[in-house]
Amino acid sequence: MSIAAKFEIEYLQYLDQDGKETGKEMPAFAKDLDHMVELYKLMVSTRVFDAKSIALQRTGKLGTYASCLGHEAAHVGIGSAMRREDSLAVSYREYGAQLYRGVKPREVYTYWGGDERGNDFQDAPAHDFAWCVPIGTQCLHAAGSALAFKIRKEPRVAVCTIGDGGSSKGDFYGAINVAGAQQLPLVAVIVNNQWAISVPRRIQSGSGTLAQKGIAAGLFCIQVDGNDIIAVRKAMEDALERARSGQGGTVIEAVTYRLGDHTTADDARRYRGEQEVKDAWERDPVPRLRKWLEAKGKWDDAKEEAWKAECDDWMDNEVNAYLETKNQPATAMFDYLYAEVPADLEAQRELVASLDRKS
Amino acid sequence: MAQITLIEAVTQALAYEMRNDDSVVVLGEDVGVNGGVFRATQGLQEQFGEERVIDTPLDEGTIAGLTIGLAVQGMKPVAEAQFEGFIYPMMEHIACHAARMRNRTRGRMTVPAVWRAPWGGGIRAPEHHSEANEHLFTNIPGLRVVMPSSPARAYGLLLAAIRDPDPVIFFEPKRIYRQYKEEVPDDGEALPLDVCFVLRDGTDVTLVTWGAQVKECLEAADELAQQGISAEVIDVATLTPLDFDTIAESVTKTGRCVIVHEAPKTAGFGAEIAARLSEECLYSLLAPVERVTGFDTHIPLFRLEMKYLPSVERIVEAAQRTLAAS
Numbered sequence: 001m002s003i004a005a006k007f008e009i010e011y012l013q014y015l016d017q018d019g020k021e022t023g024k025e026m027p028a029f030a031k032d033l034d035h036m037v038e039l040y041k042l043m044v045s046t047r048v049f050d051a052k053s054i055a056l057q058r059t060g061k062l063g064t065y066a067s068c069l070g071h072e073a074a075h076v077g078i079g080s081a082m083r084r085e086d087s088l089a090v091s092y093r094e095y096g097a098q099l100y101r102g103v104k105p106r107e108v109y110t111y112w113g114g115d116e117r118g119n120d121f122q123d124a125p126a127h128d129f130a131w132c133v134p135i136g137t138q139c140l141h142a143a144g145s146a147l148a149f150k151i152r153k154e155p156r157v158a159v160c161t162i163g164d165g166g167s168s169k170g171d172f173y174g175a176i177n178v179a180g181a182q183q184l185p186l187v188a189v190i191v192n193n194q195w196a197i198s199v200p201r202r203i204q205s206g207s208g209t210l211a212q213k214g215i216a217a218g219l220f221c222i223q224v225d226g227n228d229i230i231a232v233r234k235a236m237e238d239a240l241e242r243a244r245s246g247q248g249g250t251v252i253e254a255v256t257y258r259l260g261d262h263t264t265a266d267d268a269r270r271y272r273g274e275q276e277v278k279d280a281w282e283r284d285p286v287p288r289l290r291k292w293l294e295a296k297g298k299w300d301d302a303k304e305e306a307w308k309a310e311c312d313d314w315m316d317n318e319v320n321a322y323l324e325t326k327n328q329p330a331t332a333m334f335d336y337l338y339a340e341v342p343a344d345l346e347a348q349r350e351l352v353a354s355l356d357r358k359s
Numbered sequence: 360m361a362q363i364t365l366i367e368a369v370t371q372a373l374a375y376e377m378r379n380d381d382s383v384v385v386l387g388e389d390v391g392v393n394g395g396v397f398r399a400t401q402g403l404q405e406q407f408g409e410e411r412v413i414d415t416p417l418d419e420g421t422i423a424g425l426t427i428g429l430a431v432q433g434m435k436p437v438a439e440a441q442f443e444g445f446i447y448p449m450m451e452h453i454a455c456h457a458a459r460m461r462n463r464t465r466g467r468m469t470v471p472a473v474w475r476a477p478w479g480g481g482i483r484a485p486e487h488h489s490e491a492n493e494h495l496f497t498n499i500p501g502l503r504v505v506m507p508s509s510p511a512r513a514y515g516l517l518l519a520a521i522r523d524p525d526p527v528i529f530f531e532p533k534r535i536y537r538q539y540k541e542e543v544p545d546d547g548e549a550l551p552l553d554v555c556f557v558l559r560d561g562t563d564v565t566l567v568t569w570g571a572q573v574k575e576c577l578e579a580a581d582e583l584a585q586q587g588i589s590a591e592v593i594d595v596a597t598l599t600p601l602d603f604d605t606i607a608e609s610v611t612k613t614g615r616c617v618i619v620h621e622a623p624k625t626a627g628f629g630a631e632i633a634a635r636l637s638e639e640c641l642y643s644l645l646a647p648v649e650r651v652t653g654f655d656t657h658i659p660l661f662r663l664e665m666k667y668l669p670s671v672e673r674i675v676e677a678a679q680r681t682l683a684a685s
Contacts, residue, residue: 087432120465127432130464134455140421141456144428144436151384151410151434158428174421181416336462337501339469339524342553342600 007215009208012235013225017283019291027234033298039080039229040289040299041307043072046096047286048311049105050260052319053112057264061323062113066093070227070259073285074191075161076100077232077254081240082159087145089129089138089160094191097161101128105318110325116336117328136162136169139188143175146184146249157185157243159236165196167213168204176251180218185243187236188214188251191226193258198271214251226254227285257283330356362540368510369399369475369531372517373437375547377407380435383521386413387422387439396441397477397536423449423474427456430472435521440476443530444487449474450495457526458501473520473527478506479571479621480668481534483661491621491653493569494628496528497599503527503552504598508535508573512596514543515550522549532571552597555605561591564615564678567606567632569595572619572669579674588682598628606632607640614645615681619669624652646684649677 014024030036050069056062068075075096082088088101095108102124111118111131119130127145132138142160149156162172167190179186190210194201207213214221220242224231232254239250257280261268268277293299334341334349341349363371377383385400385407391414394401404412415422419440426438440446457470480489496504505520505527507513513531520527558573559580566576573594580590591609595601610616616636618629633648651669658667 089428116463117465119463120467126467129431130460130468132456134451137424137452137456140424140452141428141431143421144425144430145432146428147413147425148429148432148434170418170420171424174416174418174424177418178416178421178425182413332465333462336464336466338461338503338600344553344600344603 014230067260073229074226074254081236089142109322136166136171139175146186164192176217179249186249211253220250226256366536368514419448423452430470477533478530519549534571559592561589568619611643646681
């Protein structure tokens with residue numbers, strides 16, 4: 001028998017679910033324990049932010065919100081590996097990555113609270129994409145960004161994130177296909193949280209791993225423990241370096257678990273068992289890193305308490321800023337449609353303005 | 360000065376803008392070494408290289424999504440949909456992202472991109488190569504839908520479309536790609552978007568049309584003139600945002616209007632113009648507004664397609680009916 005092609009997919013893990021090192025030589029960034037403390041703190045603050053978001057939604061102060069509970073290692077790992085000049089194209093729950101890059105909770109709330117101004121990021125890079133609701137489409141926007149960087153010979157990388165369900169979409173396949181064909185600086189991260197609303201991973205694809213989808217596209221592929229931030233960050237650093245130096249794109253599958261509902265409009269108890277969720281909590285990424293840092297003498301209960309108090313203050317400040325945000329004038333619906341309001345829309349705009357004055 | 364066809368005017372505009380703006384890139388299926396299946400991008404890859412004239416994988420969704428990514432990051436991509444019948448896989452990206460990005464981000468991110476697509480019937484092509492589907496785009500806020508009807512307007516409007524800071528769907532009536540030649544100076548002068556062009560002055564009836572039907576309407580106007588009927592002919596050119604003022608001014612003067620388009624009648628863009636006339640010009644109308652359009656059927660395969668497309672005869676008869684009414 002002659003073999004036309006053969007492949008294998010590396011699985012990467014540095015910390016097991018109890019926070020014990022697996023014995024692999026730690027990457028350089030993980031030896032900088034102060035930096036690892038910073039990453040841990042962001043994972044905790046992301047979780048505090050997430051809980052606050054759900055509380056806001058439950059009390060009628062926010063629209064539908066997609067929780068990131070359980071994804072903190074994957075998301076912070078992605079965001080912290082990128083440079084500011086790189087571009088991030090997310091779907092709608094990658095808050096750990098976005099907060100790292102400068103998106104403010106008040107901006108998250110503004111957008112999911114029904115106001116487009118939340119997408120006008122003030123401190124995050126202007127070339128980072130807005131939240132992208134149509135599943136998978138952001139992958140091609142990232143591929144187009146990567147093509148722009150390549151044409152202009154800029155050492156920049158476009159990163160897109162997508163779920164296990166999203167990796168079934170043609171847009172995902174199209175993006176990795178063109179990235180392979182054109183040697184684009186693209187890193188596509190499948191954050192495999194096992195559930196696409198109610199549809200489990202096994203129904204999405206017969207592919208043994210989701211990472212290996214990139215093999216057919218000619219990309220580097222790796223599967224990592226998505227609850228181990230060191231593994232995610234290391235795979236990202238390697239992928240970004242390859243892409244930046246013109247060696248092509250990567251598909252990373254970060255295996256994690258969606259500990260919460262799909263969104264605040266969902267009830268996951270309808271379609272998945274309690275035991276599965278209970279087991280998944282055993283793999284929770286946050287205590288895992290905490291245990292490791294505690295063993296290194298870098299973290300303790302007092303620090304945890306102090307940091308959580310700081311997070312609460314930060315969130316109070318962000319929530320207040322959000323709640324104090326006044327509505328846009330109704331005419332705003334016309335004002336960002338085109339660079340200038342077309343003459344033919346002036347009458348409609350004036351009508352809206354007059355209705356707005358009356359109300 | 361050389362005389363050129365409409366398709367050569369497209370190539371001339373692309374080459375002009377690529378010479379003068381490094382951020383302009385062309386992408387699509389077969390646009391590179393083959394120069395496009397209609398040769399719209401003929402010679403561009405030789406002049407500007409593979410990095411700026413990009414043969415993409417054969418996936419329309421990929422082309423559309425790449426175009427958005429390129430545009431958001433500061434390029435000015437001109438994407439080709441090989442035929443308007445293949446533009447459907449692009450529509451999610453056009454409607455959900457290109458048309459919304461500026462609004463979604465309050466102006467932080469914009470999509471200064473052009474989607475070119477050979478459009479319409481009458482070239483004896485296979486199924487899916489002869490559609491008139493502009494009305495599917497005119498209902499999408501945030502887009503410009505532009506259709507030239509002559510070599511000079513193809514050149515000037517395409518330059519304007521590329522320079523426009525917002526996304527433009529640029530439909531090229533392929534039936535008249537090589538119908539006639541005219542002098543088109545390669546001077547980089549754009550024509551204005553968002554305006555209708557009055558191609559012929561008249562006093563009795565206004566013929567409103569766009570794209571390939573401009574020729575039939577001008578011929579109909581000639582015939583009507585022989586019958587002593589003076590027809591004004593308007594090329595809408597930019598369908599959205601619509602320059603309704605020019606149409607209203609003309610119809611207020613003539614009191615009669617015949618709208619001509621290739622697309623199916625129901626909810627075609629002619630319906631919008633007729634509705635606007637009834638809202639804003641009713642008391643100037645001397646006769647019911649007429650529509651001469653494709654039928655509410657699929658355009659037939661080519662043995663019957665000319666039975667579907669608006670003919671000079673149908674346009675003349677519609678104009679005569681408006682005259683008979685008052």
